[in-house]
Amino acid sequence: MNLQRRKFIKAVALSLGVIACAPGLAIASSRASKGLKNLFSNDFEIGTVVGPELLINPKKELLEIVKRDFGVLTTENIFKWENIHPTDGHWNWVYADEFVAFGKSHDFVLHGHPLLWHSQIPVGVFHERKDKPLNRNALLAKLESHVSTIADRYKGAITSWDVVNEAFEDDGSLVQNRWLQTVGPDYIHLAFRAARAADSRATLIYNDYNLWKPEKRDRVVQLIREFKAKQVPIDAIGIQGHIGLDYPDLSHLSAAISAFAREGVRVHLSELEVDVLPSPSRDGLPSYDLALDPYRENLPDSVSLAQAKRYEELFKVLLKHRDSIDRVTIWGVTDDQSWKNDFPIEGRTNHALLFDRDQRPKPAYHAIAALKS
Ligand code: XIL
Numbered sequence: 001m002n003l004q005r006r007k008f009i010k011a012v013a014l015s016l017g018v019i020a021c022a023p024g025l026a027i028a029s030s031r032a033s034k035g036l037k038n039l040f041s042n043d044f045e046i047g048t049v050v051g052p053e054l055l056i057n058p059k060k061e062l063l064e065i066v067k068r069d070f071g072v073l074t075t076e077n078i079f080k081w082e083n084i085h086p087t088d089g090h091w092n093w094v095y096a097d098e099f100v101a102f103g104k105s106h107d108f109v110l111h112g113h114p115l116l117w118h119s120q121i122p123v124g125v126f127h128e129r130k131d132k133p134l135n136r137n138a139l140l141a142k143l144e145s146h147v148s149t150i151a152d153r154y155k156g157a158i159t160s161w162d163v164v165n166e167a168f169e170d171d172g173s174l175v176q177n178r179w180l181q182t183v184g185p186d187y188i189h190l191a192f193r194a195a196r197a198a199d200s201r202a203t204l205i206y207n208d209y210n211l212w213k214p215e216k217r218d219r220v221v222q223l224i225r226e227f228k229a230k231q232v233p234i235d236a237i238g239i240q241g242h243i244g245l246d247y248p249d250l251s252h253l254s255a256a257i258s259a260f261a262r263e264g265v266r267v268h269l270s271e272l273e274v275d276v277l278p279s280p281s282r283d284g285l286p287s288y289d290l291a292l293d294p295y296r297e298n299l300p301d302s303v304s305l306a307q308a309k310r311y312e313e314l315f316k317v318l319l320k321h322r323d324s325i326d327r328v329t330i331w332g333v334t335d336d337q338s339w340k341n342d343f344p345i346e347g348r349t350n351h352a353l354l355f356d357r358d359q360r361p362k363p364a365y366h367a368i369a370a371l372k373s
Contacts, residue, residue: 037071039372043322047072047329055098061359072109075099079112081121100157112158114165115147116191118177126178139182144194151198160203163195164188170210172219189232196233207238207270212252217259224263238270245310250317261324271331273352274310275340276303286345293348308363315368
């Protein structure tokens with residue numbers, strides 16, 4: 001057995017309590033207490049997402065974990081149109097301002113997500129009144145004012161922005177959303193120009209899922225080239241990274257990182273987690289089924305170890321690309337917070353993150369930390 005493999009088994013065995021009194025215990029606990037952000041400080045920043053539960057009256061243990069392990073914060077839903085701009089002319093700045101104040105007082109780098117998306121947005125945005133859709137000029141004006149109002153307000157406080165989120169389908173075609181249908185395909189360019197006009201220094205990111213799929217990856221490479229040709233500002237690509245135990249093939253992820261880096265932009269892994277539940281069949285709408293929710297009571301050790309191995313393999317790939325990657329954000333802290341408990345099927349018990357429901361670091365956490373010991 002090689003040294004890496006032995007180290008991995010020891011780290012996960014310790015975290016499962018399998019060899020509780022083994023000589024490595026002190027090493028493992030000091031490793032954990034150093035914090036992931038410090039362990040990876042020469043490689044890339046490590047981030048997580050937070051919501052109002054952390055900003056307003058946080059549980060002490062959770063706050064301690066976030067401060068120890070993560071250096072960059074993203075908000076999970078606060079900047080989404082439906083929350084921050086629920087109706088025309090009405091802005092809800094309370095939580096966003098709180099996020100910025102919290103970041104400042106605890107010394108976090110802040111990432112904003114997202115300025116423009118077609119999901120979690122009120123339908124009223126696209127209409128002048130019921131049954132009367134806005135025309136191109138009016139919708140474009142609204143897009144520009146939404147993007148620039150937010151980017152301008154948080155200039156200097158939010159370091160990077162997902163300017164446009166999820167504009168492409170897996171086959172590389174544009175998502176048929178209201179922005180495309182009314183403004184046209186250059187809505188993506190216009191959003192980036194508006195963001196740059198409002199904030200000359202923030203890192204501007206195009207963010208999407210499944211970017212390891214070759215058709216989608218190549219379309220985003222083409223987008224970067226279009227941007228460069230037309231002098232539209234773009235600094236980085238955000239690869240979301242909602243992965244599972246057996247998808248995707250990590251060599252495809254590696255190829256995508258290389259492809260974006262070759263175009264001269266930076267890469268962020270923006271929304272990582274490792275789903276451990278069975279995937280629903282692709283036919284029809286997924287509905288709840290007990291057979292698709294096998295770990296309601298607890299996560300069996302064998303699956304926990306498989307997940308640790310998967311996180312470890314993933315981080316090995318990321319470390320290989322450390323010169324191209326600026327940030328790796330895990331999409332949540334403890335398993336109970338993960339959106340994967342409700343997606344793509346509502347009401348399951350998933351275990352996708354690095355900390356369990358009692359705020360204890362999981363084997364996955366130790367496997368990642370062990371890479372930097
Ligand atoms: C998810 C949030 O985590 C959930 O709380 C919310 O209900 C739905 O959106 N891609 C994205 C994120 O860019 O904004 C999504 O976040 C997950 C998929």
